[in-house]
Amino acid sequence: MSATMNIRSMTGYSQVKMNADDQLAFTLSLKAVNHRFLDLHLRLPAEMDPIEMKVRRVLKERLHRGHIEVTLSLERSGGAAFSVNRDLVGGYLRTFREVAEEFGVSAEPDLNAVLKMPGALNAAESGDAMAAMEKQVTAALEQCIERLNLMREEEGRGAAAELRERMTHLSSATHEVDQLRGKVLKAYHEKVHGRMQELLGAHADPDRILQEAAMLAERSDIQEEVVRMKNHIQHFLSLLEAGGEVGKKLDFLLQEMNREANTLMSKTTGVAGEALHITGLGLAMKSEIEKAREQVQNLE
Numbered sequence: 001m002s003a004t005m006n007i008r009s010m011t012g013y014s015q016v017k018m019n020a021d022d023q024l025a026f027t028l029s030l031k032a033v034n035h036r037f038l039d040l041h042l043r044l045p046a047e048m049d050p051i052e053m054k055v056r057r058v059l060k061e062r063l064h065r066g067h068i069e070v071t072l073s074l075e076r077s078g079g080a081a082f083s084v085n086r087d088l089v090g091g092y093l094r095t096f097r098e099v100a101e102e103f104g105v106s107a108e109p110d111l112n113a114v115l116k117m118p119g120a121l122n123a124a125e126s127g128d129a130m131a132a133m134e135k136q137v138t139a140a141l142e143q144c145i146e147r148l149n150l151m152r153e154e155e156g157r158g159a160a161a162e163l164r165e166r167m168t169h170l171s172s173a174t175h176e177v178d179q180l181r182g183k184v185l186k187a188y189h190e191k192v193h194g195r196m197q198e199l200l201g202a203h204a205d206p207d208r209i210l211q212e213a214a215m216l217a218e219r220s221d222i223q224e225e226v227v228r229m230k231n232h233i234q235h236f237l238s239l240l241e242a243g244g245e246v247g248k249k250l251d252f253l254l255q256e257m258n259r260e261a262n263t264l265m266s267k268t269t270g271v272a273g274e275a276l277h278i279t280g281l282g283l284a285m286k287s288e289i290e291k292a293r294e295q296v297q298n299l300e
Contacts, residue, residue: 005244008300009155010034010066014147016140020133025075028140030148034298035067042070051134055141062145064245065300072137152300159295160240163250166292167233170257173281173288174229177264180278181222184268222278225264229285232257247299254293261285 015029040059044052059068096109236253239246265282 005242006153007156007160007240007243007246008149008152009159009298010152010247010300011155011298012148012151014144014151016144016147018136018140020136023076024133026137026140027071027073027075028137028144029071030144031069031071032063032066032148032152035065038063038065039067040070041068042072044070044072045074048072048074048133048137051137054134054138058138058141059145062142062149063300065247156299159299163240163292163295164237166288166295167237170285170288170292171230171233173285174226174233177222177278177281178226180281181226184222184278222264222267225260225267229257229260229264232260245300247296250296250299251293254289254296258286258289261289 010032011034012032013030015027017025017027019025038060040056042052042055044055055070055072059070093109096107099105100107232253236250236257239249239253261282265279268278268282
């Protein structure tokens with residue numbers, strides 16, 4: 001039998017700072033919000049492009065849903081060696097001067113600003129240094145994911161507790177509706193019987209009226225809706241207990257519950273007495289379902 005998995009929220013934040021060597025440090029952060037699928041957005045320095053695919057692969061293995069923003073920033077000490085991207089810087093300077101000449105503007109480019117352009121300066125990293133950097137970033141990423149998941153699991157526990165409370169309220173309302181069902185059915189039967197006598201007159205066959213009234217009353221019976229609602233609630237609670245990636249399944253079940261609540265309300269429309277009480281219970285059920293959906297849509 002497999003172990004119960006924790007339910008996770010899709011919202012969280014984590015950050016890890018590391019020293020790669022004496023001259024280089026980096027900060028890696030993950031920010032997650034809810035999304036229907038896994039949606040990765042990476043912001044890495046240009047010189048870290050070679051490790052992007054590795055970072056994506058690790059994230060896809062460890063996370064399942066959510067909009068994930070990954071930010072990696074590097075901090076170098078004064079002694080770190082840099083190489084100039086001569087094609088990029090040279091192209092910019094040539095274009096600047098050509099435009100200045102074309103429009104008769106007397107200006108020179110600010111070299112300090114040019115060198116701050118993304119990709120203008122690259123660290124003079126050797127192949128060995130890049131391989132070591134990849135290993136360190138991967139280790140930091142594992143730590144970051146672990147911290148992110150701890151936060152998401154903590155939020156998930158809070159959401160699960162609230163969802164169980166919503167199901168308790170929903171179950172109570174369903175039980176109350178079930179208790180009222182017989183009285184409502186009798187009232188509907190009497191209403192239909194009276195209406196058919198009005199339409200058919202005093203000379204109508206009483207047995208035929210009773211048969212028609214019974215058929216119409218049966219169509220208005222809400223037993224099936226009550227049974228399905230109880231089954232949906234049990235299924236919902238069992239999914240919560242099992243844990244893991246259940247957000248989409250729980251959302252689907254809540255849509256089904258909402259459909260049952262709408263049907264039982266429509267079947268009891270126009271009948272006085274206890275049926276009005278069922279309408280009130282149906283509205284309360286829909287309110288609980290909507291509150292549950294707000295929580296579920298933020299679960300992985």
